[in-house]
Amino acid sequence: MSVRGTAAVVGVAELKPTRWTDNVSTIDLFTQVGLAAIADAGLELSDIDGLVAHPMAGVPMLVPSTLIESMGLRCSFASTVDLGGATGAAMVWRAAAAIAAGQANAVLCVTAARRQRRIEAPGPKRPSGSGGVGGKDTSAWAEFEVPYGNVGANIGYAMIAQRYLHEHRATPEQLAKIAVHQRDNACVNPDAWFYGERITVDDVLNSPMVADPLHLLEIVMPSGGGAALVVVSPELARKLDRPKAWLLGAGECTTHKTITYAPSLMDTAIKPAADRAFAQAGVTRDQIGLASLYDCYTITVLVTLEEAGFCVRGGGGRFVEEHDLRFNGDFPLNTHGGQLSFSQPGLAGGMSHVTEAVRQVQQRGGERQVKDLSFAFVNGNGGIMSEECALILGVEP
Protein backbone atom coordinates (compact mmCIF):
# COMPACT_ATOMS: atom_id res chain seq x y z
CA MET A 1 0.00 0.00 0.00
CA SER A 2 1.13 3.54 -0.75
CA VAL A 3 -0.43 6.96 -1.09
CA ARG A 4 1.04 7.16 -4.60
CA GLY A 5 -1.67 7.94 -7.12
CA THR A 6 -4.43 8.37 -4.53
CA ALA A 7 -4.76 12.15 -4.77
CA ALA A 8 -3.48 15.45 -6.12
CA VAL A 9 -3.35 18.97 -4.73
CA VAL A 10 -5.02 21.32 -7.19
CA GLY A 11 -5.46 24.61 -5.35
CA VAL A 12 -3.59 26.62 -2.72
CA ALA A 13 -4.08 29.94 -0.97
CA GLU A 14 -2.28 31.98 1.66
CA LEU A 15 -2.99 35.11 3.61
CA LYS A 16 -0.03 37.47 3.58
CA PRO A 17 1.40 37.27 7.10
CA THR A 18 0.81 40.25 9.35
CA ARG A 19 2.39 41.15 12.68
CA TRP A 20 -1.04 41.62 14.27
CA THR A 21 -4.52 40.51 13.28
CA ASP A 22 -6.52 42.90 15.47
CA ASN A 23 -10.27 42.35 15.64
CA VAL A 24 -10.29 39.33 13.34
CA SER A 25 -11.38 35.97 14.71
CA THR A 26 -9.40 32.85 13.90
CA ILE A 27 -12.56 31.38 12.37
CA ASP A 28 -12.76 34.34 9.99
CA LEU A 29 -9.15 33.76 8.92
CA PHE A 30 -9.84 30.04 8.34
CA THR A 31 -12.92 30.93 6.30
CA GLN A 32 -11.14 33.55 4.18
CA VAL A 33 -8.16 31.40 3.30
CA GLY A 34 -10.27 28.25 2.87
CA LEU A 35 -12.59 29.90 0.37
CA ALA A 36 -9.58 31.33 -1.49
CA ALA A 37 -8.07 27.83 -1.87
CA ILE A 38 -11.37 26.44 -3.19
CA ALA A 39 -11.48 29.24 -5.76
CA ASP A 40 -7.85 28.62 -6.72
CA ALA A 41 -8.70 24.97 -7.36
CA GLY A 42 -11.42 26.06 -9.77
CA LEU A 43 -14.05 24.42 -7.58
CA GLU A 44 -17.39 25.51 -6.13
CA LEU A 45 -18.34 25.29 -2.46
CA SER A 46 -20.66 22.40 -3.28
CA ASP A 47 -17.71 20.41 -4.73
CA ILE A 48 -15.97 20.24 -1.33
CA ASP A 49 -17.03 17.22 0.72
CA GLY A 50 -14.12 16.98 3.17
CA LEU A 51 -12.53 19.34 5.68
CA VAL A 52 -9.40 18.98 7.79
CA ALA A 53 -8.56 21.75 10.26
CA HIS A 54 -6.68 22.01 13.55
CA PRO A 55 -7.32 22.99 17.17
CA MET A 56 -7.39 26.74 17.70
CA ALA A 57 -7.63 29.26 20.52
CA GLY A 58 -11.19 30.31 21.20
CA VAL A 59 -12.82 27.14 19.89
CA PRO A 60 -12.26 24.54 22.61
CA MET A 61 -14.02 21.75 20.70
CA LEU A 62 -16.04 20.93 17.58
CA VAL A 63 -13.63 22.77 15.28
CA PRO A 64 -14.65 21.09 11.98
CA SER A 65 -18.37 21.74 12.38
CA THR A 66 -17.70 25.34 13.41
CA LEU A 67 -15.77 25.88 10.17
CA ILE A 68 -18.19 23.90 8.01
CA GLU A 69 -20.99 26.14 9.29
CA SER A 70 -18.96 29.32 8.76
CA MET A 71 -17.98 28.41 5.19
CA GLY A 72 -21.31 26.89 4.18
CA LEU A 73 -19.93 23.42 3.47
CA ARG A 74 -21.53 19.98 3.70
CA CYS A 75 -18.93 17.27 4.41
CA SER A 76 -18.83 13.50 4.45
CA PHE A 77 -15.37 13.66 6.05
CA ALA A 78 -14.44 16.14 8.79
CA SER A 79 -11.45 16.00 11.09
CA THR A 80 -8.71 17.86 12.92
CA VAL A 81 -4.98 17.23 13.00
CA ASP A 82 -3.01 18.15 16.13
CA LEU A 83 0.65 17.69 15.21
CA GLY A 84 2.05 21.17 15.70
CA GLY A 85 4.21 22.30 12.81
CA ALA A 86 3.74 18.94 11.08
CA THR A 87 -0.02 19.53 10.92
CA GLY A 88 -0.12 20.98 7.39
CA ALA A 89 1.86 18.13 5.81
CA ALA A 90 -0.01 15.54 7.88
CA MET A 91 -3.34 16.91 6.65
CA VAL A 92 -2.44 16.16 3.04
CA TRP A 93 -1.98 12.41 3.35
CA ARG A 94 -4.95 12.09 5.71
CA ALA A 95 -7.08 13.80 3.05
CA ALA A 96 -5.69 11.38 0.44
CA ALA A 97 -6.44 8.43 2.74
CA ALA A 98 -10.04 9.59 3.17
CA ILE A 99 -10.35 9.87 -0.61
CA ALA A 100 -8.82 6.39 -1.11
CA ALA A 101 -11.29 5.00 1.44
CA GLY A 102 -14.19 6.37 -0.60
CA GLN A 103 -15.20 8.87 2.05
CA ALA A 104 -14.57 12.09 0.12
CA ASN A 105 -13.71 13.46 -3.31
CA ALA A 106 -12.41 16.98 -2.60
CA VAL A 107 -10.92 17.81 0.79
CA LEU A 108 -10.12 21.31 2.02
CA CYS A 109 -7.09 21.34 4.36
CA VAL A 110 -6.92 24.63 6.20
CA THR A 111 -4.67 26.27 8.79
CA ALA A 112 -4.78 29.76 10.27
CA ALA A 113 -3.66 31.76 13.28
CA ARG A 114 -4.44 35.17 14.56
CA ARG A 115 -1.98 37.19 16.55
CA GLN A 116 -3.40 39.68 18.97
CA ARG A 117 -1.55 42.59 20.42
CA ARG A 118 -0.74 41.58 23.99
CA ILE A 119 -2.97 43.34 26.47
CA GLU A 120 -1.53 43.25 29.98
CA ALA A 121 -4.22 41.90 32.28
CA PRO A 122 -3.97 41.90 36.06
CA GLY A 123 -3.15 38.61 37.74
CA PRO A 124 -0.63 35.90 36.94
CA LYS A 125 0.59 35.69 33.37
CA ARG A 126 0.32 32.50 31.41
CA PRO A 127 3.57 31.22 30.00
CA SER A 128 3.74 31.14 26.22
CA GLY A 129 3.85 27.73 24.62
CA SER A 130 1.30 26.25 26.99
CA GLY A 131 -0.90 25.17 24.12
CA GLY A 132 -3.20 28.13 24.08
CA VAL A 133 -6.36 26.15 23.39
CA GLY A 134 -7.73 26.76 26.86
CA GLY A 135 -7.96 24.95 30.13
CA LYS A 136 -5.18 24.25 32.60
CA ASP A 137 -2.31 22.17 31.26
CA THR A 138 -2.25 18.95 33.25
CA SER A 139 0.46 17.18 31.21
CA ALA A 140 3.85 16.20 32.61
CA TRP A 141 5.18 19.32 30.89
CA ALA A 142 3.46 21.58 33.46
CA GLU A 143 4.94 19.63 36.38
CA PHE A 144 8.44 18.75 35.22
CA GLU A 145 9.37 21.40 32.61
CA VAL A 146 7.72 24.71 33.46
CA PRO A 147 9.31 25.04 36.94
CA TYR A 148 12.76 24.94 35.32
CA GLY A 149 11.93 27.28 32.45
CA ASN A 150 11.94 24.63 29.69
CA VAL A 151 9.11 26.61 28.13
CA GLY A 152 8.65 27.62 24.51
CA ALA A 153 10.54 26.39 21.50
CA ASN A 154 13.70 28.53 21.67
CA ILE A 155 15.24 26.78 24.65
CA GLY A 156 14.36 23.29 23.35
CA TYR A 157 15.90 23.82 19.91
CA ALA A 158 18.88 25.56 21.51
CA MET A 159 19.50 22.37 23.50
CA ILE A 160 19.29 20.31 20.30
CA ALA A 161 21.74 22.68 18.61
CA GLN A 162 24.13 22.54 21.56
CA ARG A 163 24.15 18.74 21.51
CA TYR A 164 24.56 18.71 17.73
CA LEU A 165 27.62 20.96 17.97
CA HIS A 166 29.02 18.68 20.68
CA GLU A 167 28.68 15.54 18.55
CA HIS A 168 29.32 16.96 15.08
CA ARG A 169 31.24 19.69 13.39
CA ALA A 170 29.31 22.67 12.02
CA THR A 171 30.39 26.28 12.09
CA PRO A 172 28.23 29.27 13.08
CA GLU A 173 28.86 30.57 9.55
CA GLN A 174 27.43 27.41 7.97
CA LEU A 175 24.28 27.67 10.10
CA ALA A 176 23.97 31.37 9.33
CA LYS A 177 24.20 30.70 5.56
CA ILE A 178 20.86 28.87 5.77
CA ALA A 179 19.19 32.05 7.04
CA VAL A 180 21.00 34.20 4.47
CA HIS A 181 20.09 32.13 1.39
CA GLN A 182 16.51 31.75 2.54
CA ARG A 183 16.37 35.53 2.92
CA ASP A 184 17.58 35.86 -0.67
CA ASN A 185 14.66 33.61 -1.66
CA ALA A 186 12.27 35.79 0.34
CA CYS A 187 13.47 38.77 -1.65
CA VAL A 188 11.68 37.29 -4.69
CA ASN A 189 8.51 36.60 -2.66
CA PRO A 190 6.53 39.82 -2.07
CA ASP A 191 4.33 37.95 0.45
CA ALA A 192 7.29 37.17 2.71
CA TRP A 193 7.50 39.27 5.85
CA PHE A 194 11.15 40.12 5.25
CA TYR A 195 10.74 40.79 1.51
CA GLY A 196 13.34 43.28 0.38
CA GLU A 197 15.53 43.03 3.49
CA ARG A 198 18.70 41.20 2.55
CA ILE A 199 21.02 39.99 5.31
CA THR A 200 24.59 38.73 5.49
CA VAL A 201 26.28 36.00 7.53
CA ASP A 202 27.74 38.76 9.73
CA ASP A 203 24.25 40.19 10.33
CA VAL A 204 23.12 36.77 11.60
CA LEU A 205 26.16 36.23 13.81
CA ASN A 206 26.02 39.80 15.17
CA SER A 207 22.33 39.55 16.04
CA PRO A 208 21.66 39.09 19.78
CA MET A 209 22.13 35.66 21.33
CA VAL A 210 18.69 34.54 22.53
CA ALA A 211 19.43 31.05 23.83
CA ASP A 212 22.94 29.74 23.19
CA PRO A 213 23.86 28.94 20.44
CA LEU A 214 20.82 30.48 18.68
CA HIS A 215 21.03 34.07 17.44
CA LEU A 216 17.93 36.17 16.87
CA LEU A 217 18.18 35.88 13.06
CA GLU A 218 18.22 32.06 13.33
CA ILE A 219 14.76 32.11 14.94
CA VAL A 220 11.34 32.50 13.29
CA MET A 221 9.20 35.52 13.95
CA PRO A 222 5.58 34.76 14.91
CA SER A 223 2.85 36.41 12.84
CA GLY A 224 -0.82 36.02 11.97
CA GLY A 225 -2.10 34.52 8.74
CA GLY A 226 -3.43 31.40 7.09
CA ALA A 227 -2.73 28.78 4.43
CA ALA A 228 -4.99 26.23 2.78
CA LEU A 229 -5.05 23.73 -0.03
CA VAL A 230 -7.48 21.39 -1.77
CA VAL A 231 -6.74 17.68 -2.18
CA VAL A 232 -8.86 15.87 -4.79
CA SER A 233 -9.32 12.38 -6.19
CA PRO A 234 -7.40 11.39 -9.35
CA GLU A 235 -10.68 11.37 -11.31
CA LEU A 236 -11.56 14.92 -10.28
CA ALA A 237 -7.95 16.07 -10.76
CA ARG A 238 -7.98 14.88 -14.38
CA LYS A 239 -11.30 16.60 -15.04
CA LEU A 240 -9.99 19.95 -13.81
CA ASP A 241 -8.04 22.04 -16.28
CA ARG A 242 -5.52 22.96 -13.57
CA PRO A 243 -1.88 22.18 -12.93
CA LYS A 244 -1.55 19.42 -10.33
CA ALA A 245 0.84 18.43 -7.59
CA TRP A 246 0.44 14.66 -7.23
CA LEU A 247 0.95 13.07 -3.84
CA LEU A 248 3.57 10.37 -4.40
CA GLY A 249 4.70 9.47 -0.91
CA ALA A 250 4.08 10.20 2.75
CA GLY A 251 5.59 9.15 6.07
CA GLU A 252 5.12 10.19 9.65
CA CYS A 253 6.64 9.54 13.07
CA THR A 254 5.95 10.92 16.55
CA THR A 255 8.07 9.97 19.57
CA HIS A 256 7.76 12.53 22.38
CA LYS A 257 6.33 15.88 23.37
CA THR A 258 9.15 17.39 25.43
CA ILE A 259 12.69 17.12 24.09
CA THR A 260 13.95 15.80 27.45
CA TYR A 261 12.12 12.53 26.77
CA ALA A 262 13.14 12.14 23.11
CA PRO A 263 14.65 8.69 22.55
CA SER A 264 17.67 10.48 21.08
CA LEU A 265 18.54 14.09 20.23
CA MET A 266 20.39 13.00 17.08
CA ASP A 267 18.58 9.86 15.88
CA THR A 268 15.33 11.66 15.14
CA ALA A 269 11.82 10.82 13.96
CA ILE A 270 12.59 12.69 10.71
CA LYS A 271 14.44 9.68 9.28
CA PRO A 272 11.68 7.02 9.46
CA ALA A 273 9.15 9.57 8.15
CA ALA A 274 11.36 10.51 5.19
CA ASP A 275 12.40 6.93 4.43
CA ARG A 276 8.76 5.86 4.21
CA ALA A 277 7.87 8.80 1.97
CA PHE A 278 10.74 8.05 -0.43
CA ALA A 279 9.93 4.32 -0.47
CA GLN A 280 6.27 5.01 -1.24
CA ALA A 281 7.15 7.44 -4.02
CA GLY A 282 9.85 5.27 -5.58
CA VAL A 283 11.91 8.44 -5.92
CA THR A 284 15.56 8.91 -4.94
CA ARG A 285 17.07 11.83 -3.06
CA ASP A 286 18.95 13.09 -6.08
CA GLN A 287 15.71 13.38 -8.07
CA ILE A 288 14.39 16.00 -5.63
CA GLY A 289 14.44 19.46 -7.22
CA LEU A 290 13.07 21.38 -4.22
CA ALA A 291 13.50 20.71 -0.51
CA SER A 292 10.80 22.45 1.50
CA LEU A 293 12.06 21.82 5.02
CA TYR A 294 10.46 23.04 8.21
CA ASP A 295 12.74 25.78 9.49
CA CYS A 296 11.68 27.16 12.85
CA TYR A 297 15.45 27.54 13.46
CA THR A 298 18.55 27.14 11.31
CA ILE A 299 19.49 24.02 13.30
CA THR A 300 16.19 22.39 12.30
CA VAL A 301 17.14 22.68 8.64
CA LEU A 302 20.64 21.32 9.24
CA VAL A 303 19.38 18.27 11.13
CA THR A 304 16.59 17.67 8.60
CA LEU A 305 19.01 17.73 5.65
CA GLU A 306 20.89 14.90 7.34
CA GLU A 307 18.01 12.90 8.74
CA ALA A 308 15.99 13.07 5.51
CA GLY A 309 19.02 11.60 3.76
CA PHE A 310 20.27 14.49 1.61
CA CYS A 311 23.68 14.13 3.24
CA VAL A 312 25.31 11.94 5.87
CA ARG A 313 24.73 12.46 9.60
CA GLY A 314 27.14 15.14 10.76
CA GLY A 315 27.67 16.33 7.18
CA GLY A 316 25.03 19.05 7.18
CA GLY A 317 27.38 21.95 7.79
CA ARG A 318 29.62 20.97 4.93
CA PHE A 319 26.60 20.29 2.68
CA VAL A 320 25.26 23.79 3.31
CA GLU A 321 28.66 25.31 2.62
CA GLU A 322 29.07 23.43 -0.65
CA HIS A 323 25.61 24.16 -2.09
CA ASP A 324 23.73 27.20 -3.28
CA LEU A 325 20.39 27.01 -1.49
CA ARG A 326 18.63 29.72 -3.50
CA PHE A 327 15.75 29.07 -5.93
CA ASN A 328 18.19 29.25 -8.85
CA GLY A 329 20.98 27.40 -7.03
CA ASP A 330 22.05 23.76 -7.23
CA PHE A 331 19.98 22.74 -4.16
CA PRO A 332 16.84 24.91 -3.99
CA LEU A 333 15.67 25.08 -0.37
CA ASN A 334 12.61 26.84 1.03
CA THR A 335 12.06 28.98 -2.04
CA HIS A 336 9.36 31.09 -0.34
CA GLY A 337 11.99 32.22 2.15
CA GLY A 338 11.18 29.54 4.68
CA GLN A 339 9.47 30.54 7.88
CA LEU A 340 12.71 32.25 8.91
CA SER A 341 12.00 34.92 6.29
CA PHE A 342 8.30 34.36 5.47
CA SER A 343 7.47 34.47 9.23
CA GLN A 344 5.49 31.90 11.20
CA PRO A 345 1.73 32.45 11.19
CA GLY A 346 1.07 29.67 13.71
CA LEU A 347 0.41 26.31 12.11
CA ALA A 348 0.02 28.07 8.74
CA GLY A 349 3.80 28.47 8.94
CA GLY A 350 4.24 24.71 8.63
CA MET A 351 1.61 24.64 5.90
CA SER A 352 3.59 27.30 3.96
CA HIS A 353 6.20 24.62 3.19
CA VAL A 354 3.46 22.54 1.57
CA THR A 355 1.76 25.38 -0.33
CA GLU A 356 5.11 26.57 -1.71
CA ALA A 357 6.02 23.05 -2.84
CA VAL A 358 2.61 22.68 -4.51
CA ARG A 359 3.00 26.03 -6.30
CA GLN A 360 6.48 25.07 -7.49
CA VAL A 361 5.39 21.61 -8.70
CA GLN A 362 2.47 23.29 -10.46
CA GLN A 363 5.13 25.48 -12.17
CA ARG A 364 3.41 28.55 -10.71
CA GLY A 365 6.47 29.81 -8.83
CA GLY A 366 6.70 32.95 -10.98
CA GLU A 367 9.97 34.80 -10.63
CA ARG A 368 11.27 32.21 -8.14
CA GLN A 369 10.22 29.13 -10.13
CA VAL A 370 12.71 26.26 -9.82
CA LYS A 371 13.73 25.17 -13.33
CA ASP A 372 12.96 21.64 -14.58
CA LEU A 373 11.26 20.68 -11.33
CA SER A 374 9.71 17.20 -11.26
CA PHE A 375 9.73 16.25 -7.56
CA ALA A 376 9.55 18.21 -4.31
CA PHE A 377 10.23 16.96 -0.80
CA VAL A 378 8.34 18.52 2.12
CA ASN A 379 9.06 18.05 5.81
CA GLY A 380 6.70 19.15 8.55
CA ASN A 381 8.06 19.27 12.08
CA GLY A 382 6.06 19.83 15.24
CA GLY A 383 6.87 20.58 18.84
CA ILE A 384 10.54 20.18 19.71
CA MET A 385 11.28 17.75 16.89
CA SER A 386 8.41 15.72 18.28
CA GLU A 387 6.12 15.18 15.33
CA GLU A 388 7.58 14.61 11.87
CA CYS A 389 5.76 14.26 8.56
CA ALA A 390 7.37 13.94 5.13
CA LEU A 391 5.67 14.26 1.75
CA ILE A 392 6.84 13.84 -1.83
CA LEU A 393 4.96 15.72 -4.52
CA GLY A 394 5.40 15.28 -8.24
CA VAL A 395 4.33 16.68 -11.59
CA GLU A 396 3.09 13.28 -12.82
CA PRO A 397 1.01 10.73 -10.83
Added chain:
Amino acid sequence: MSHPRPGRASVVTRPFWEATAEGRFLIQRCGACHKAAFYPRPACPHCGSAELGWEDACGAATVHTFSIARRPTHPKFTGDEPYVVAIVELAEGPHVTTNIVECDPDDVWIGMPVELVFDEVGDDGYALALFRPT
Protein backbone atom coordinates in the same frame (compact mmCIF):
# COMPACT_ATOMS: atom_id res chain seq x y z
CA MET B 1 15.68 32.36 41.10
CA SER B 2 11.97 32.42 41.73
CA HIS B 3 10.70 29.30 39.97
CA PRO B 4 7.19 28.64 38.69
CA ARG B 5 5.62 25.89 40.83
CA PRO B 6 4.82 22.42 39.51
CA GLY B 7 1.10 22.80 40.24
CA ARG B 8 -1.09 20.09 41.61
CA ALA B 9 0.52 16.67 41.44
CA SER B 10 -1.54 13.72 40.27
CA VAL B 11 -2.03 10.47 42.19
CA VAL B 12 0.85 9.04 40.16
CA THR B 13 3.31 11.91 40.61
CA ARG B 14 2.50 12.86 44.23
CA PRO B 15 4.94 10.37 45.82
CA PHE B 16 7.75 11.97 43.79
CA TRP B 17 6.90 15.49 44.91
CA GLU B 18 6.32 14.49 48.55
CA ALA B 19 9.75 12.84 48.65
CA THR B 20 11.38 16.07 47.46
CA ALA B 21 10.49 17.66 50.82
CA GLU B 22 12.69 14.99 52.46
CA GLY B 23 15.52 15.67 50.01
CA ARG B 24 14.92 12.47 48.03
CA PHE B 25 14.66 12.17 44.24
CA LEU B 26 12.51 9.18 43.32
CA ILE B 27 12.65 7.39 40.02
CA GLN B 28 10.59 4.40 38.93
CA ARG B 29 12.09 0.96 38.35
CA CYS B 30 10.20 -1.59 36.24
CA GLY B 31 9.77 -5.01 37.83
CA ALA B 32 9.38 -6.61 34.40
CA CYS B 33 12.18 -5.10 32.27
CA HIS B 34 14.21 -3.66 35.19
CA LYS B 35 14.76 -0.35 33.39
CA ALA B 36 14.58 2.98 35.20
CA ALA B 37 12.09 5.67 34.19
CA PHE B 38 11.43 9.33 34.83
CA TYR B 39 8.96 11.22 35.08
CA PRO B 40 6.48 9.14 37.09
CA ARG B 41 4.02 7.31 34.87
CA PRO B 42 1.27 4.74 35.46
CA ALA B 43 3.13 2.16 33.32
CA CYS B 44 6.69 1.52 32.20
CA PRO B 45 7.51 3.56 29.04
CA HIS B 46 10.02 0.87 27.98
CA CYS B 47 7.78 -2.22 28.08
CA GLY B 48 4.27 -1.22 29.18
CA SER B 49 4.32 -3.16 32.44
CA ALA B 50 2.43 -1.66 35.40
CA GLU B 51 4.87 -3.35 37.82
CA LEU B 52 6.65 -0.13 38.75
CA GLY B 53 8.41 0.45 42.05
CA TRP B 54 10.00 3.58 43.52
CA GLU B 55 13.74 3.87 43.98
CA ASP B 56 15.96 6.68 45.29
CA ALA B 57 18.22 8.17 42.65
CA CYS B 58 21.78 8.58 43.93
CA GLY B 59 21.87 12.21 42.85
CA ALA B 60 24.84 11.95 40.49
CA ALA B 61 24.30 13.04 36.89
CA THR B 62 26.03 14.43 33.83
CA VAL B 63 24.95 17.31 31.60
CA HIS B 64 23.45 15.77 28.44
CA THR B 65 22.74 19.14 26.85
CA PHE B 66 21.93 22.68 27.95
CA SER B 67 21.34 26.22 26.82
CA ILE B 68 21.88 29.59 28.42
CA ALA B 69 18.61 31.53 28.39
CA ARG B 70 19.60 35.12 27.61
CA ARG B 71 15.94 36.14 27.69
CA PRO B 72 13.43 34.86 30.25
CA THR B 73 11.62 31.70 29.10
CA HIS B 74 8.90 32.27 31.70
CA PRO B 75 7.68 35.55 33.26
CA LYS B 76 8.79 34.29 36.70
CA PHE B 77 12.42 34.21 35.55
CA THR B 78 12.43 37.87 34.50
CA GLY B 79 15.61 39.42 35.85
CA ASP B 80 17.26 36.03 36.45
CA GLU B 81 18.73 35.77 32.96
CA PRO B 82 21.20 34.53 31.94
CA TYR B 83 20.40 31.14 33.49
CA VAL B 84 21.04 27.56 32.43
CA VAL B 85 18.26 25.19 31.39
CA ALA B 86 19.66 21.69 31.06
CA ILE B 87 18.81 18.08 30.42
CA VAL B 88 20.89 15.90 32.71
CA GLU B 89 21.38 12.16 32.54
CA LEU B 90 21.00 10.56 35.96
CA ALA B 91 23.52 7.88 36.91
CA GLU B 92 20.56 5.49 36.76
CA GLY B 93 19.89 6.44 33.13
CA PRO B 94 16.78 8.64 32.85
CA HIS B 95 16.94 12.19 31.51
CA VAL B 96 15.65 15.04 33.67
CA THR B 97 15.06 18.73 32.97
CA THR B 98 16.67 21.06 35.50
CA ASN B 99 18.71 24.21 36.06
CA ILE B 100 22.45 24.13 36.65
CA VAL B 101 23.12 26.37 39.64
CA GLU B 102 26.03 27.54 41.78
CA CYS B 103 28.25 28.16 38.74
CA ASP B 104 28.78 30.71 35.97
CA PRO B 105 26.49 29.78 33.02
CA ASP B 106 29.48 30.10 30.69
CA ASP B 107 31.31 27.37 32.62
CA VAL B 108 28.73 24.65 31.90
CA TRP B 109 29.72 21.98 29.37
CA ILE B 110 28.22 18.81 27.93
CA GLY B 111 29.47 15.82 29.90
CA MET B 112 30.03 17.93 33.04
CA PRO B 113 29.48 15.89 36.22
CA VAL B 114 26.78 17.43 38.41
CA GLU B 115 24.99 16.56 41.65
CA LEU B 116 21.49 17.01 42.96
CA VAL B 117 20.76 19.97 45.22
CA PHE B 118 17.22 20.72 46.31
CA ASP B 119 15.75 24.19 46.36
CA GLU B 120 13.88 25.31 49.49
CA VAL B 121 10.58 23.60 50.18
CA GLY B 122 7.82 25.89 48.87
CA ASP B 123 4.37 26.66 50.28
CA ASP B 124 3.10 23.71 48.25
CA GLY B 125 5.31 21.38 50.28
CA TYR B 126 7.50 20.51 47.30
CA ALA B 127 11.15 21.25 46.53
CA LEU B 128 12.57 21.62 43.02
CA ALA B 129 15.47 19.40 41.97
CA LEU B 130 18.40 21.51 40.78
CA PHE B 131 21.92 20.36 39.94
CA ARG B 132 25.34 21.92 40.64
CA PRO B 133 28.85 20.99 39.50
CA THR B 134 30.27 18.10 41.51
